[in-house]
Amino acid sequence: MIYKETFWMACDxxxxLRAEHGPFQTRAEAxxxxxxxxxxxxxxxxHLIENQDIREVRCIFIELQPNPSTRAKIPRRLHTRCATCGASCAHTQAWRAEVWADIHEFEHSRHRVRLFEQTRADGLKEIAGWRDACA
Ligand SMILES: [Zn+2]
Structure with a gap:
């Protein structure tokens, strides 16, 4: 009689020549x-086991996706800059950037505020159509 035994390892x-840690019964644990x-x-x-002998060993590597919650923790810097008069401000939260733009566009009619995101890799990058997306 043949049966299959499955277990999981974490590896680097x-x-x-890799570091392995385990074994774990479930993928979630690993x-x-x-x-x-x-x-x-x-x-x-x-492991394919027949009469208590391991007949075959298969191993499959699975690459982990970067953890989305770790990514979200990296603080972004947002810059708002008015395309009309050049007034600008830096923000750490998107809603503050929005409030700043709302107030600026309210106080100065027909001024248009643009939003930039600053990341270490790309420098400043404009987020186009951000006001339309919020509306
Ligand atoms: Zn302005």
Whole structure:
């Protein structure tokens, strides 16, 4: 009689000389541990067992996607700048940028505020149509 046994490891690379941590019964457990250790791969082992002998070992690497919640924690810097008069301001939260633009466009009719996002990689990048998206 043949049966299949599956378990999971957290590992730091797909190289032969890699650090592995485990085993874990579920993918979720292995993934949690991998994220804690800063590892970017999971390894799924499948053992095909016949009469208590391992007949075949299969292993499949799975690359973890960057954690969306870690990404969201990186503070963004937003810059609002009026295209009409050049007044500008920096913000850490999108709603503050919106409030600033609302007040500015209210106090100065027909002024148009543009929004820029500052990231370390790209520098300043305009977020086009942001006011329309909020409306
Ligand atoms: Zn202005």
């Amino acid at each position: 690379s797909t190289e032969q 993934e949690r541990q991998a994220r804690k250790l800063g590892f970017s791969y999971l390894l799924r082992y499948e």
